[in-house]
Amino acid sequence: MKPRINFDVPIRAAMVPEYDWANTPEYVAAVRTFLAPGDRLDVIKPSELATAGDIDIAFCTALCGPSALAARLAPTRIPALAFQSYRGFHPYHAAFNREFEQRGGIRLPANTPAEITASVRAVRARKALAGLKLIVAGVKTSDDQPNPMRIFAAGARDRLGVEILIRDGDEIKERAAGYGDADADRELKRWYAEVLEGPGEMNEAHMRQVAKLYLAQRALLDETGAIGITPQDIGCFLVIANPVVMPNVSYAPLVADGFLVCEEADIEVLTTELLLYAGLGAHPTMSNIYYGYRDRFSALASHKDYTAEMEEADCLQCFADNHITAAHFSTSGVLPPNMMRESRYRVREALPSWPGQSMIASTPKLGPVVVARLSPDASAIHWVPGEADGLGTGDQYGWYRGRWFIRVPDARDFADRCLHQHYAIGPVPGNTDAFVTLCTKLLKLETCR
DSSP states (O other): OOOOOOOOOOOEEEEEESSGGGOSHHHHHHHHTTSOTTOEEEEOOGGGGGGSOOOSEEEEESOOSSOHHHHHHGGGTOOEEEOBTTBSOOGGGHHHHHHHHHTTOOBOOOSSHHHHHHHHHHHHHHHHHTTOEEEEEEOOOOTTSOOHHHHHHHHIIIIIOOEEEEEETHHHHHHHHTSOHHHHHHHHHHHHHHTBSSSTTSOHHHHHHHHHHHHHHHHHHHHHTOSEEEEOHIIIIISSSSOOOOSGGGHHHHHHTTOEEOSTTOHHHHHHHHHHHHHHSSOOEEEEEESOOSHHHHTOSOGGGOOHHHHHHHHHHHHHHTEEEEEOSSSSOOOOGGGBSSSSBEEEEOTTTSTTOEEEEOOBOOEEEEEEEEOTTSSEEEEEEEEEEEEEOOGGGGGGTTEEEEEOSOHHHHHHHOOOSEEEEEEOSSOSHHHHIIIIIISOOEEOO
16 A cells, blocks of 8 residues: 555654753653654753744643743643653642643643653644545535535645545546546556455446446546545445446555545545544555444344344344444445455455445454544534444345444443444554544544533
8 A cells, every 4th residue: 555645744843841950952852762864853942932933843841840941831721741861750740730731731641651652642633633624525505505515625624734625426437437447447446466366246347347446536626636536436436227337446546545435425434534544554444333243243144134133132132242333334434444354355246235336355354443423513523432242244234244243342332322323443563542532632633522
């Protein structure tokens, strides 16, 4: 997978000693250990903060008890942490930390060296988010009615610094119609060499249409400089008078190209994917979330045999063992290569729901994840840590055949706070500290209750 988003942007740090005795090469060197070679580090006196220019993070040193530095630093809104050259938290920091927060300062976690590292990473990610663009290609809406996409776009711009570009879903189809079969065949040749196992269960004419949809989306991304896209598959391609080929399979090469994607014009999930990527450092996916399709479902010969009583029992099982079910195949996006077991995607027909339509298929890797979704105005986020610890497979299960099971701390609490059937799911290669700091301290997102 080719990285498309660079979260390792250079930052400007300031070491702010309350007393001059801490302005030593040893202290400067200690701060430097948490910065990258391309970062700038300046030693700035408290009296110079107001005129020092843009600073991304402040390392406050020589703190001992109540401090005048808190009153100077808090109004600047510079994210800051109390720093001791040889450790993380020191009781000498306690009074500063408390006053700094009481005055509205942005205090970053710094109890251990690992927390300091995560805080710096979160600051870097926050800076990288500013100005990034995402595309939502939805269906036409009336100008005299509230438009949820525009409400979210305003919140994303104001709170996250992310620009949401709203396009008509028909634009993708119109752009796709401008490509010829030769264009599509060149793309398919590349896909079969690098991305897909082959046309799978679909014929070549169908795959040509998919390739043209890819070319249309890729052109839109390249022209705008956006790093992710979510078209309205259902209302623009499928549930219309004359259904046409859906773009699901086209998401696989887009993800392989390093772009973020998700389905059903769900800009809230696409933007949540971006936050997960920024905070966790790994390309995420999306999925439909269910409370069901567990042991009773797995024992069936066909999804048609699944009764309401079985579904209720499976739901109670989810509550009892604190699991949610994610159905990858169908309206659940595409696993990025770092989240899938295979080296290539498979193309399947979307039976039994949508004969003649194609969907991507792959097997999720198991391990720690974060499951998250932003609120409709981008002011809050619902997120929980989880562990993907089981899979449900089998072609007899129709479009639910790609199930995976995620253990969460409290399944009933998840149900109480759940915002939607779509959630972003990000793998956790290390810990969640940078993601939590990014969302709660720097972006000031509320936690959904």
